[in-house]
Amino acid sequence: MSVYEAELVVAGREFAADGVLALTLRHPLGEPLPAWEPGAHVDLVLGPELERQYSLCGDPADRSAWRIAVLREPAGRGGSAYVHEQLRPGDKVRVRGPRNHFALRPAARYRFVAGGIGITPILPMLAAAEAAGAEWTLLYGGRTRESMAFAGELARYGDRVTVAPQDETGLLDLGSVLDALPEGTLVYCCGPGPLLDAVEERCPAGALQVERFQARKQPAGEDGEFEVELAQSGRTLTVAAGVSVLDTVRAAGVEVLYSCTEGTCGTCETDVLEGTPEHRDSVLGPQEREAGETMMICVSRCRGRKLVLDL
Template identity: 60%
Template sequence: MTVTPSPRDSIDVVVESKRELADGVAGLRLRRPDGAPLPAWEPGAHIDVELPGDLVRQFSLCGDPRDATAYDIAVRREVDGRGGSAAVHNVVQPGDALRISAPRNHFAFDDADRYLFVAGGIGITPILPMIAAAEARGAEWNLAYCGRSRRSMAFLAELQRYGDRVALHPSDEGRRLDVAAFLGEPALGAAVYCCGPAGLLDAALDASNAWPPGALRIERFEPIEATGPETSFEVELDSTGEVLEVPEGRTILEVVREAGVDIDSSCEEGTCGTCETVVLEGEPDHRDAVLSELERELGETMMICVSRCRGRRLVLDL
């Protein structure tokens, strides 16, 4: 399990530069004001960014992990979004001061004999440093990159140097991706990394049913629609033994905060991993978009902003 640093370990940065990476995609380079090194990170990591308007949003790091002087993020303008992308595109400018969290990683890049990468739209951001790492290891890899059009697909120039290992699938050219055909037959020792819109991730899940458990790793930018019951249950706080009732329609996070537990959170929709909490007893009803299928089966942690209980009681390390 990847350790999740507290967002209270916030870092003051300045926007060194802002540039257009593709139609509707803005790239920001962030540095400390004094030029001091930033915390180390590995491919797949993301940071929280505090934006104008009291907004906090999560963005994948897409630069070079070996460069401790700067973080690079890319942000697609979401017309029907909640205001975060609009703040980046319309308000944030070079020279602005921002605060960010230390990097967190629930999409860790593990060793494998071969890698298959599937990216849709802005989902290319966590994949880009993974490709560089695979290349540095001398590993075999291929990328299928989907987008509305070439003009909307960021980092095409950077990807050109990899030749035919990169297959572009712009929808406006009629080159829609057949995910099952791209993945091919299940292969021991191979890892599939997929990031993008829900439809692409669902197609990857369907296409990888026959693959070994854990071969597919996905990262979602959108919350998962809850389908389980909203019945009440109890949560016991291990530190004090206090038992709290979590009623229908309320979250564990809300209830424990009302009881005076100081716990960090960010997205509060199950996509960032900030509120991850250790489960000591009981069976979580996972409703987040962060944990892998294996992590869900183990039930060792849960995201208390959205997930619930399959039984009557959970004992949490709070």
């Protein structure tokens, strides 16, 4: 399936909070952008070996523009610094997507938990839950009130939103929203790793959906040699110990989309036709892992001797 990719124009630039820059992106000819649903993200291709993923946080019904928000990370790998320092209104940036591994499932009740810049994919989810008539609440934490993006937009929801800056209220009181969840309640959480880990400990299986910005620590597994058959060409390649499937197929001249190389963005997701993958990504949920129908070839490997991939 082809992936939308285009040079978009920075049509708007404003700070949503201290250190958080919101950008509005439009097609240079005014063409409508692809439809998306809450939880989706896009890839910004900022330069050679510099691609970053950002959640769409605008209105899915508005096909004329996409909105993203970028946290300036002084200790990051250069993506946020580029966006903050280089992109200005009128500039063009190559954008790929959207993709969605954090889709909002239908439910009568939701509990949303966001930490810091993790509010971005949650924002359109709140609007969707509201439009569907669902019962929902949001617990939103951050370092300081000034650092918490889009707090003004959230005010319209009244007391269903709890804004809890750490310097004022301490750590988030997860028990207040997650203990004794009514049956059928879905929990959506996005934010830093320690927050996601704490929420996972409190939520029953099947109730929680998370999106991680950093790779989850994976249990140790076999890094031995195995084979991958590329179904589209019939070629069989050997994946050496300690070498990723992604690096192996690229070295063989096979062009595949990829970005983070850490198993967090989902760009390199590939269909598995035969064999059992050993999942080491931070994207797929438990049911998707069990099904074994796709894998992130940048980090995941093989349980056994061979995989057949749709490449």
